Amino acid sequence: MSDFTSNFWSVFVTAVTLVGIIACLVLLWVSGKAKAMTANDNTTGHVWDGDLREMNNPLPRWWVWLFIITVVFALIYLAMYPGLGNSPGKLNWSQQGQYEAEMVKGEKEVAPLYARFTAMSVQDMARDPQAMAIGERVFMNNCAQCHGSDARGSKGFPNLSDGDWLWGGAPEQIKESITKGRMGNMPPMAAAVGTPDDVKNVAHYVLSLSGSPHDSLRASLGKTKFGACAACHGMDGKGNPALGAPNLTDDTWLHGYGENAIVAMINNGKVNQMPAQEGKLSAAQIHVLSAYVWSRSGGNKVAAP
Amino acid sequence: MTESDPKSQKIIPIVAQAPASAVDADDAEMVSLYQAQQKIYPRSVSGLFSRWRWVFVWLTQLVFYGLPWLEWGQRQAVLFDLGARRFYIFGLVLYPQDFIYLTGLLVISALSLFLFTAVAGRLWCGYACPQTVYTEIFLWIEHRIEGDRSARMRLDAGPWSLNKLVRKGGKHGVWLAVALWTGYTFVGYFTPIKELGLEFIQWRMSSWEVFWVIFYGFATYGNAGFMREQVCKYMCPYARFQSAMFDKDTLIVTYDEARGEPRGARSRKADPAALKLCACVDCSLCVQVCPTGIDIRKGLQYECIGCGACADVCDTVMDKMGYARGLVKYSTQNAIKNKWTSAETWQHVFRPRVLVYTSILAGVCIAMLVSLALRTPFKVDVVRDRGVMARIVSGGMIENVYRLQIMNATESEQHYRITVSGLPGLSVASEEDVVVDSTQSRWVAVRVQLPYEGAASGTHPIHFEITARDSSAQLREKSVFLVPR
Numbered sequence: 044m045s046d047f048t049s050n051f052w053s054v055f056v057t058a059v060t061l062v063g064i065i066a067c068l069v070l071l072w073v074s075g076k077a078k079a080m081t082a083n084d085n086t087t088g089h090v091w092d093g094d095l096r097e098m099n100n101p102l103p104r105w106w107v108w109l110f111i112i113t114v115v116f117a118l119i120y121l122a123m124y125p126g127l128g129n130s131p132g133k134l135n136w137s138q139q140g141q142y143e144a145e146m147v148k149g150e151k152e153v154a155p156l157y158a159r160f161t162a163m164s165v166q167d168m169a170r171d172p173q174a175m176a177i178g179e180r181v182f183m184n185n186c187a188q189c190h191g192s193d194a195r196g197s198k199g200f201p202n203l204s205d206g207d208w209l210w211g212g213a214p215e216q217i218k219e220s221i222t223k224g225r226m227g228n229m230p231p232m233a234a235a236v237g238t239p240d241d242v243k244n245v246a247h248y249v250l251s252l253s254g255s256p257h258d259s260l261r262a263s264l265g266k267t268k269f270g271a272c273a274a275c276h277g278m279d280g281k282g283n284p285a286l287g288a289p290n291l292t293d294d295t296w297l298h299g300y301g302e303n304a305i306v307a308m309i310n311n312g313k314v315n316q317m318p319a320q321e322g323k324l325s326a327a328q329i330h331v332l333s334a335y336v337w338s339r340s341g342g343n344k345v346a347a348p
Numbered sequence: 349m350t351e352s353d354p355k356s357q358k359i360i361p362i363v364a365q366a367p368a369s370a371v372d373a374d375d376a377e378m379v380s381l382y383q384a385q386q387k388i389y390p391r392s393v394s395g396l397f398s399r400w401r402w403v404f405v406w407l408t409q410l411v412f413y414g415l416p417w418l419e420w421g422q423r424q425a426v427l428f429d430l431g432a433r434r435f436y437i438f439g440l441v442l443y444p445q446d447f448i449y450l451t452g453l454l455v456i457s458a459l460s461l462f463l464f465t466a467v468a469g470r471l472w473c474g475y476a477c478p479q480t481v482y483t484e485i486f487l488w489i490e491h492r493i494e495g496d497r498s499a500r501m502r503l504d505a506g507p508w509s510l511n512k513l514v515r516k517g518g519k520h521g522v523w524l525a526v527a528l529w530t531g532y533t534f535v536g537y538f539t540p541i542k543e544l545g546l547e548f549i550q551w552r553m554s555s556w557e558v559f560w561v562i563f564y565g566f567a568t569y570g571n572a573g574f575m576r577e578q579v580c581k582y583m584c585p586y587a588r589f590q591s592a593m594f595d596k597d598t599l600i601v602t603y604d605e606a607r608g609e610p611r612g613a614r615s616r617k618a619d620p621a622a623l624k625l626c627a628c629v630d631c632s633l634c635v636q637v638c639p640t641g642i643d644i645r646k647g648l649q650y651e652c653i654g655c656g657a658c659a660d661v662c663d664t665v666m667d668k669m670g671y672a673r674g675l676v677k678y679s680t681q682n683a684i685k686n687k688w689t690s691a692e693t694w695q696h697v698f699r700p701r702v703l704v705y706t707s708i709l710a711g712v713c714i715a716m717l718v719s720l721a722l723r724t725p726f727k728v729d730v731v732r733d734r735g736v737m738a739r740i741v742s743g744g745m746i747e748n749v750y751r752l753q754i755m756n757a758t759e760s761e762q763h764y765r766i767t768v769s770g771l772p773g774l775s776v777a778s779e780e781d782v783v784v785d786s787t788q789s790r791w792v793a794v795r796v797q798l799p800y801e802g803a804a805s806g807t808h809p810i811h812f813e814i815t816a817r818d819s820s821a822q823l824r825e826k827s828v829f830l831v832p833r
Contacts, residue, residue: 074382075381077380078378078381079381080377080379081377099379101379101381101383102381102382102383103382103383103385103582104382105578106382106582107382183791187733187735188734191733191749191793192733192751192791192793193733193778193793193795195736195741195747195749198739198740200735
C-alpha cells in the first residue's frame with residue numbers, strides 16, 4: 044500500500060496537511076476579528092504614488108462560509124479517501140479497487156448476453172447480427188492488429204477470410220487456435236534437400252504444385268528431392284492441418300511468392316506464432332470470436348440453408 | 349548594494365493621507381474586513397424599461413420552458429442525448445464532431461455581448477440574463493404574497509405570527525415549485541421530457557436525473573431568491589469585463605446632474621427657482637427600486653446592472669411634478685458633459701468600434717448559416733488499417749486497407765457508395781455500397797487495389813469519394829496509398 048520509504052514521511056505528510064488546514068481556519072478566524080480603518084470617502088487612507096488610493100471593498104461575509112465549507116469538505120474527504128500519508132481512508136478506496144469493481148460490474152452486465160451466446164452453436168451465432176457485432180468489436184480490439192481489420196491478414200499474418208486454413212477451419216479448430224495459440228515451425232531444410240541447386244529445383248517443383256509459372260525441367264528434378272518435405276507437407280504437397288503445414292498446391296503465399304521467397308524458406312525455415320488468447324479473453328468471448336472468424340471465412344455461406 | 353546611491357532608487361512614498369491620530373470619529377471608523385449582506389427590498393416599478401424586461405422574461409422563458417415539449421416527427425424537437433452522443437435540434441442531427449457549431453454559437457454570443465455592451469452598456473444584465481430574469485420572476489411572486497417593499501420590510505421586522513408564517517411559507521413553497529419545475533425542464537433537454545414525467549410518476553427516475561433536477565432547482569432557488577445582486581456583484585465575471593468595455597460614448601443609465609442638482613424636497617406647487625432647487629425632488633425612489641441597492645445619482649457604479657428601473661420610476665415622479673422626463677435616462681457620459689441632443693448622442697453611439705463589432709458579428713452569423721445550409725447530411729473519417737501496410741494479393745494487385753467511419757446524420761437508413769481516385773487503375777475491391785442505419789455511425793473495412801507496378805514505391809495521396817445514394821451529397825476525404833518496395 045505505502046509508497047513511502049519510511050513511516051516518517053507518512054507522518055510528515057499527514058502533519059503538513061492537517062497543520063495547513065488548521066492554519067486556514069486560524070487565518071479565517073483572525074481576519075474575522077481584524078478591523079481596518081476607513082476614511083469617510085470609503086478609502087483606507089493609504090496613498091501610493093501621490094494619488095493612487097486604496098478603496099475599501101470588503102469581501103461579503105457569506106463568502107467566509109465557502110471557505111469553511113471547503114475546510115469541512117477537505118476533512119471529510121481526507122477521512123474517507125486516502126490522503127493522509129499511509130491512511131487508506133474509511134472507504135478503503137483505491138484505483139485498483141475501483142477498476143476491479145467496474146470490471147465486475149461490466150461483466151455482470153454482459154453476462155446474460157454472453158450466456159445466450161454460450162448456449163448457441165457457432166453456426167447459429169454466425170446468423171445472429173448481435174453476436175456478429177460483438178464478435179467484430181472483439182476482433183477489432185484483439186485480432187485486427189495482425190490479421191487486419193478486414194481479417195485478410197498481411198505478409199506473415201494469415202488471411203482468415205479465404206477459407207484456406209493452416210490448422211483447420213472447423214469451428215472447434217478455430218476456437219483451439221484462438222484459445223491456445225499456434226506455433227508454426229518450418230525447420231531449415233537445405234541440408235536435407237541437398238545442394239543449393241537441388242533447393243532451387245525443389246522451389247520450382249513447389250511453384251509447379253500450384254500451377255504457378257515455373258521451369259518444368261527444374262521442377263521435375265526437384266520432385267525427386269521433395270521427399271524431404273513430404274513428412275509434413277505430404278507427398279502430394281497438400282499440407283497437414285495437424286502440424287500447421289501449409290498446403291503448397293493452392294495460390295496462397297503467406298510468406299512471399301516466387302522462387303526467391305521459397306528458396307529462402309527452405310534454407311532458413313521459419314517460426315511463426317499465433318499467441319494464445321485464453322489469458323486475455325474469457326471463454327465466452329472466444330466462443331463469440333470463433334463464430335465471427337468462422338463467418339468471415341465464408342463459413343456462413345456453407346451453413347446457409 | 350550598500351554603495352548604491354540612494355537617490356538613484358525609485359522611492360515610492362507611502363503616506364497615510366489622514367494619519368490615524370488626526371482622524372476624528374466622524375471622519376473614519378474601524379470596520380470589519382467582511383461586509384454583512386444588507387437585504388435589499390426593491391420596490392416594484394412600471395414603465396418603458398420595465399415593460400421591455402417583462403417582454404424578455406416572457407420570450408426567454410417561453411423558449412426555455414416550452415422548447416422541450418415540442419415534437420418533431422416521432423421525437424422531441426430539441427434533445428441533447430448525451431448517452432448516445434446525438435444532438436437533435438429540429439431537423440438537424442448533430443454529432444460530437446459538429447462541435448464547431450457550438451464554438452460558432454459561443455463566438456456569436458461573445459460578439460453580441462461586445463456589441464450590445466459597446467452600444468448600451470449592460471443590456472444583457474438588465475434585461476435577458478437568467479439571473480435578472482429569475483430574480484424578476486421571484487420578486488413578482490414575493491410581491492404577490494408578501495406585498496410591496498414597505499409591507500415586506502414590516503413583515504421581516506415584525507415578530508413571528510401566523511400571518512408571517514403563512515406568507516413566508518407560501519412564498520418559499522411557490523419559489524421551490526418554480527425552481528423544481530425549472531430543474532425538471534433543464535433535465536428535459538437531455539432526457540426525453542415526457543418519459544421523464546412518466547418516470548417521475550412511477551417513481552423510477554435515475555439518480556443522476558434526480559440529482560440534476562434538484563441541483564439546478566436549488567441553484568435557481570438560491571440565486572433568484574437569496575443571492576440576487578450578490579451574484580452580479582461578487583460572482584459574475586461578465587459583470588466585470590463588461591464594465592471594462594464601456595467608453596464615454598456608451599449609453600448608460602445616468603443621472604443628469606446638471607439638471608438635478610441641487611436637489612431637495614418641495615411641494616408640487618412651489619417654484620423651484622425660488623427655493624434655489626433644481627429638478628431632483630430627492631424622493632429616493634430611484635434608490636428604493638434599485639435591485640442592487642445603489643444610488644444612481646452618485647454616477648456610474650460597477651454594481652449597476654443597467655436595468656433602467658430608476659429611469660422608469662423617476663419619469664413617473666417627473667410626470668407627477670409636471671417636470672420634463674429624463675432626469676435619469678439612457679445617455680452617454682459625453683452627451684451629459686457636452687449637453688448633446690438625442691440625435692447627436694445616437695450619432696456618436698454608431699462609432700467605428702460599434703461598426704467593426706457589427707460587421708464581424710454579421711460575418712460570423714452568415715458563415716455559420718451558410719455552413720449549416722451547405723452541410724452534407726453525413727460525415728466520413730478515413731483511418732488507415734493499423735495492422736496492414738500493403739499486401740500483394742492474387743491477380744498481381746497491391747492492396748491497402750482502410751477503415752471508414754460513416755456517420756449518418758439523417759433519420760432514415762442511407763446507402764453510400766465508396767469510390768477512390770488519385771492513381772491510375774486505383775479501385776475499391778471491397779463492397780462499394782454501404783448501408784448505415786438512421787442516425788448511426790458505422791465502421792467499414794475498405795480494400796483498395798492498384799495494379800502491380802501501377803505506381804512507384806512510396807506513399808501516394810489519394811481521395812475517397814463517398815456519395816449518398818438518395819441525396820447525392822458527396823464528401824471527399826484525403827488519405828494515402830502505400831506501395832511497398
